[in-house]
Amino acid sequence: MTSKNHPTHPNRRTFLGLAGAATGLAAAGMRAGWAENRPSVAAADIVGNVHETDVLVIGGGMAGLFAAVKAHDAGARVLLVSKGRLGSSGLTPFAKGFFVFDPKTEKGSIDDFVAGVSRSALGTNNPVYTRQLAEHSLARAKELSDWGFFDQTLCHRPFLKPIAERGIPRLERVMITDLIRQDGRIAGAAGFSLDGDGAVLTLRARAVILCTGAGGFKPNGFPVCDLTHDGSVMAYRIGARVTGKEWNDGHVTRSTHPAACYDAWGDMFDRVPGTNGVEIHHDLGVDVNYVAYKTGNPLPGGPPGMVEDSAIEGGPVTPAEFRRAPGGPPPGADNDRPPPPPGGPEGKGPGRMGVPMGGASAGMAIHKSEGLVPIDDRGTSTVPGLFAAGDALGSHMAGGIYTQIGSSLAGSAVQGAISGEAAAEYARGVDLAQLPEARLAEIRSDILAPLTRSAGYGPAWVTQTLQGVMIPNFVLYIKKESMMRAALAYVEELRDHHIPMLRAADLHELRLAHETANMILTAEMKLRASLMRTESRCSHYRLDYPEIDDRNWRAWINIFQGQDGTMQLEKQPFDSWPAFG
Amino acid sequence: MTIKSIHGCIGCGECVQACPCDVIRLDPDTGKAVIAYPADCQICHLCRMYCPVDAIEMSPEKSIPVIVAWG
Amino acid sequence: MQVSFKSITIAAGLGLLVLMPLGLYFVADVPRRSLLKEALSLLTIVSFVAVIAQLFLARSDRAVNLLFKAPTVQRIHRIVGYGAIAVLALHPFLIVLPRYFEAGVRPLDALVTMLTTFESLGVVLGLIAWGLMMLLGVMALFRMRLIRRFGLRYRGWRAVHGGLAAVFLITALWHAMALGRHTGLMLGGFLIALAATGLGLLARLYLLERPRPQPNVQGAST
Numbered sequence: 074m075t076s077k078n079h080p081t082h083p084n085r086r087t088f089l090g091l092a093g094a095a096t097g098l099a100a101a102g103m104r105a106g107w108a109e110n111r112p113s114v115a116a117a118d119i120v121g122n123v124h125e126t127d128v129l130v131i132g133g134g135m136a137g138l139f140a141a142v143k144a145h146d147a148g149a150r151v152l153l154v155s156k157g158r159l160g161s162s163g164l165t166p167f168a169k170g171f172f173v174f175d176p177k178t179e180k181g182s183i184d185d186f187v188a189g190v191s192r193s194a195l196g197t198n199n200p201v202y203t204r205q206l207a208e209h210s211l212a213r214a215k216e217l218s219d220w221g222f223f224d225q226t227l228c229h230r231p232f233l234k235p236i237a238e239r240g241i242p243r244l245e246r247v248m249i250t251d252l253i254r255q256d257g258r259i260a261g262a263a264g265f266s267l268d269g270d271g272a273v274l275t276l277r278a279r280a281v282i283l284c285t286g287a288g289g290f291k292p293n294g295f296p297v298c299d300l301t302h303d304g305s306v307m308a309y310r311i312g313a314r315v316t317g318k319e320w321n322d323g324h325v326t327r328s329t330h331p332a333a334c335y336d337a338w339g340d341m342f343d344r345v346p347g348t349n350g351v352e353i354h355h356d357l358g359v360d361v362n363y364v365a366y367k368t369g370n371p372l373p374g375g376p377p378g379m380v381e382d383s384a385i386e387g388g389p390v391t392p393a394e395f396r397r398a399p400g401g402p403p404p405g406a407d408n409d410r411p412p413p414p415p416g417g418p419e420g421k422g423p424g425r426m427g428v429p430m431g432g433a434s435a436g437m438a439i440h441k442s443e444g445l446v447p448i449d450d451r452g453t454s455t456v457p458g459l460f461a462a463g464d465a466l467g468s469h470m471a472g473g474i475y476t477q478i479g480s481s482l483a484g485s486a487v488q489g490a491i492s493g494e495a496a497a498e499y500a501r502g503v504d505l506a507q508l509p510e511a512r513l514a515e516i517r518s519d520i521l522a523p524l525t526r527s528a529g530y531g532p533a534w535v536t537q538t539l540q541g542v543m544i545p546n547f548v549l550y551i552k553k554e555s556m557m558r559a560a561l562a563y564v565e566e567l568r569d570h571h572i573p574m575l576r577a578a579d580l581h582e583l584r585l586a587h588e589t590a591n592m593i594l595t596a597e598m599k600l601r602a603s604l605m606r607t608e609s610r611c612s613h614y615r616l617d618y619p620e621i622d623d624r625n626w627r628a629w630i631n632i633f634q635g636q637d638g639t640m641q642l643e644k645q646p647f648d649s650w651p652a653f654g
Numbered sequence: 655m656t657i658k659s660i661h662g663c664i665g666c667g668e669c670v671q672a673c674p675c676d677v678i679r680l681d682p683d684t685g686k687a688v689i690a691y692p693a694d695c696q697i698c699h700l701c702r703m704y705c706p707v708d709a710i711e712m713s714p715e716k717s718i719p720v721i722v723a724w725g
Numbered sequence: 726m727q728v729s730f731k732s733i734t735i736a737a738g739l740g741l742l743v744l745m746p747l748g749l750y751f752v753a754d755v756p757r758r759s760l761l762k763e764a765l766s767l768l769t770i771v772s773f774v775a776v777i778a779q780l781f782l783a784r785s786d787r788a789v790n791l792l793f794k795a796p797t798v799q800r801i802h803r804i805v806g807y808g809a810i811a812v813l814a815l816h817p818f819l820i821v822l823p824r825y826f827e828a829g830v831r832p833l834d835a836l837v838t839m840l841t842t843f844e845s846l847g848v849v850l851g852l853i854a855w856g857l858m859m860l861l862g863v864m865a866l867f868r869m870r871l872i873r874r875f876g877l878r879y880r881g882w883r884a885v886h887g888g889l890a891a892v893f894l895i896t897a898l899w900h901a902m903a904l905g906r907h908t909g910l911m912l913g914g915f916l917i918a919l920a921a922t923g924l925g926l927l928a929r930l931y932l933l934e935r936p937r938p939q940p941n942v943q944g945a946s947t
Binding site: 157158161162163166167226227229245246267292293294296297298299326328329330331332333334335336342362365366369370430431432433435533537540541544545546549550581584585 | 656671672673674675676690691693694696697698699700703704712714715716718719720721722723724725
């Protein structure tokens with residue numbers, strides 16, 4: 074990577090210098106929602122920095138790590154940019170199970186594995202990506218092991234090892250808000266730094282890999298509050314296709330302190346990552362949501378899993394082969410955990426925190442199901458030069474239901490590595506696209522707009538309003554047309570009237586403003602896709618269409634922006650690639 | 655409260671960088687970590703786990719109303 | 726009567742130097758943690774108070790020297806000094822020790838981060854104080870050899886030791902005030918008051934007290 078006139082790699086020292094120089098915004102966090110907007114930073118004074126690289130990796134989780142490492146090893150100059158810090162943001166710090174298909178220890182073949190996943194996923198998985206996961210997982214686990222990933226709870230240092238060894242520069246605590254497309258292909262990205270007096274960054278790149286994870290509506294009880302679908306929304310805005318928005322992830326929280334992720338899942342957060350072999354289920358769907366909808370809270374028979382399936386009629390269907398034995402791990406509980414140590418589970422964790430409450434991961438779909446539509450098996454999106462990996466890629470690796478334990482983390486590693494090589498290869502064949510000054514000025518103005526509004530809507534309030542509309546069980550999980558139409562009316566109001574009036578008093582709130590806008594657009598995608606899929610399958614459940622409809626719905630739903638700027642939806646048959654590029 | 659308190663901070667900034675939600679900042683006057691945006695804390699404990707001097711105490715309570723899917 | 730005076734003095738000393746800081750520790754508005762962490766904190770605090778108390782277990786404290794025999798005071802000074810220095814020398818390690826038993830940053834990584842946070846005045850002062858303290862301890866251990874080697878007389882040694890101790894204490898106190906988990910208004914105020922009194926005694930001994938004329942010196946008589 075080269076840089077012009079400025080340091081590019083804020084290490085801890087320089088970062089602290091910046092932070093110490095001007096973070097006089099501690100008090101701003103408690104600003105009353107209705108107060109006049111008096112920004113602590115002047116938008117006009119915010120500097121602009123330009124960086125150039127071959128491959129820009131956006132996101133510092135498991136996918137971003139491997140994308141950066143493999144793109145570098147394939148000969149590209151790489152720049153890694155992250156909203157948080159490498160290995161300490163998104164879901165990566167909390168995933169402890171890493172699926173490994175080791176031919177030496179597995180009884181079945183990879184073909185058997187792919188077939189098993191496909192049966193559980195009811196056809197919703199893309200078998201090419203399912204196979205790829207199994208084929209590459211062992212090699213990725215080996216590398217992670219060499220970097221010390223399986224030796225400690227926290228992954229910043231193990232992730233830093235290969236990045237530092239290769240001298241790959243990082244820009245951290247930088248929120249990317251825009252992908253830039255010029256002459257039909259990717260030209261880079263733009264965003265702003267959260268630290269010091271702020272800075273608008275223009276990152277020119279030959280290729281961009283989105284490793285931004287998926288997201289949610291800043292829900293309570295699961296550590297996804299920094300993930301707001303930034304990647305898929307940015308990509309959607311420049312014409313990429315996005316898929317998988319109708320699926321739901323059914324993580325639950327607990328009735329006592331429902332927002333306390335750690336307290337509900339602490340035994341898992343505290344754990345050192347480990348590996349596991351083939352173990353296919355039909356997990357993280359909305360079974361618990363259905364029981365709660367039918368019976369109310371508290372759920373009958375205590376914790377989920379203890380609920381007699383036969384006692385409640387209807388609801389999401391789990392194929393008989395993949396039903397868990399009574400008393401097994403609760404559906405909706407996180408199964409990406411290595412088996413508990415001998416002697417039973419530790420004192421903390423599920424069970425000690427009261428009965429289950431839904432919506433912990435509200436706004437997030439099944440891992441790897443929602444995100445950019447790939448046109449091949451390398452994470453290539455429908456926009457030339459734009460790649461995606463991990464939860465930002467709609468690879469449907471697991472399908473519309475969580476099938477293989479530990480596959481999320483392993484899938485991010487595998488896809489990150491493959492997209493890194495693909496992006497490096499692409500970057501070799503193209504020049505940096507030209508960026509017209511006028512376009513850059515326009516982007517800068519859009520990024521900073523919330524700071525310049527003297528009045529408007531506070532992003533925290535808009536987000537809470539969105540949560541109130543989207544998170545109820547009878548909107549997001551147990552779906553029916555009338556409620557989704559009603560919710561869509563709210564969301565359209567937020568989109569048309571509130572996004573343009575989001576205000577921000579400081580750089581933290583500027584981040585919230587952009588995140589809020591991304592969540593609103595995602596909510597629209599989720600509602601429209603859920604309305605369109607007039608059947609129930611895997612983690613998508615329609616009260617008004619409770620049956621699987623194989624005649625009409627052996628298809629994924631792709632979402633894209635039409636010529637007139639409106640949201641368009643189309644079907645893409647299972648087992649096919651999109652017919653455009 | 656979410657992050658309950660910070661005592662014995664040495665100002666290394668590990669928590670500021672470790673926090674996925676940008677809740678903590680270094681006070682420009684004292685150079686020490688302050689809970690700048692408690693409403694955005696997701697109670698994940700990464701700050702506490704990254705703190706080299708174990709200065710951060712957590713509380714399971716969220717500082718703003720909590721919206722869940724049913725109640 | 727002298728025995729009871731001694732007992733009262735010992736009781737008062739222990740009360741002031743042990744019970745008082747412990748009491749202030751427990752009333753401070755700091756969350757309680759695991760037994761191990763609380764025990765390590767208490768050990769460190771008591772050791773630091775003990776180091777300040779060295780100013781009162783020395784020739785500078787006339788009252789103590791009147792009540793107790795000089796060799797006794799010196800012996801206690803040595804025992805308390807070496808003991809407290811040992812704990813304080815280890816206290817950076819004690820801070821990260823609990824990480825061996827819980828999830829989070831690894832103890833050694835935490836130690837490296839802590840000791841390389843040079844942006845923090847408190848950390849830098851701590852490093853300097855640690856160095857001075859080790860120097861004090863080592864010099865005390867080898868004081869006889871030092872005195873012989875450099876031809877110091879007792880007063881010379883005392884000036885070096887006391888002067889170094891004063892610089893160390895001020896640095897260490899500043900460090901403790903800047904970074905200590907429990908050094909709020911109460912415990913911090915107590916430490917400052919205690920140190921100020923002790924340093925005052927030292928200053929009186931060095932600056933105000935002139936050497937008494939020595940009777941065995943032959944000089945020109947008027």
